[in-house]
């Protein structure tokens with residue numbers, strides 16, 4: 475389940491937080507297990523400081539502001555990265571009168587329902603990693619790479635795995651990550667630094683097309 479801390483943080487319900495012109499004084503939020511790993515409830519009592527007087531009009535206005543602030547459903551993750559859709563029900567005043575110092579107490583109940591159609595944080599990170607690889611022209615199951623390496627070697631390129639962090643590709647200028655396969659021409663006519671396999675391959679192909687490959 476999303477922790478009480480995560481719920482408070484995501485909804486901006488921490489001591490001193492602002493909700494419109496109101497200031498949160500205290501939030502007592504509990505959690506109730508309805509169905510483990512599926513459904514949780516968060517009964518909550520909150521005290522806010524009203525801006526200005528404590529008339530019933532000001533209180534009704536404040537109630538509306540709080541309800542609007544809590545209205546939209548949102549996805550909050552558990553500490554294991556599981557997504558939950560969180561909603562907050564009707565906000566109710568606990569008294570018809572504000573305190574003498576214009577503080578007002580309200581109660582409401584949060585609800586968290588596990589969403590199995592939304593990727594977990596772990597899945598999101600894996601996808602980002604894969605997209606990062608693709609951006610660098612290195613698909614996880616890039617079946618072109620062995621053919622490109624063979625082609626480069628036949629043209630006298632050296633091919634190794636990079637061991638250095640922070641190196642840059644001589645062709646595209648992007649970072650070469652440790653473990654990436656890189657290639658460098660050994661021919662005198664084709665001086666140049668180490669480059670991604672993909673980049674070196676494209677450069678060598680372009681060179682041979684323009685008749686520049688006189689090895």
Ligand SMILES: [Zn+2]
Pocket residue numbers: 643644645646647648669670673
């Ligand atoms: Zn490159």
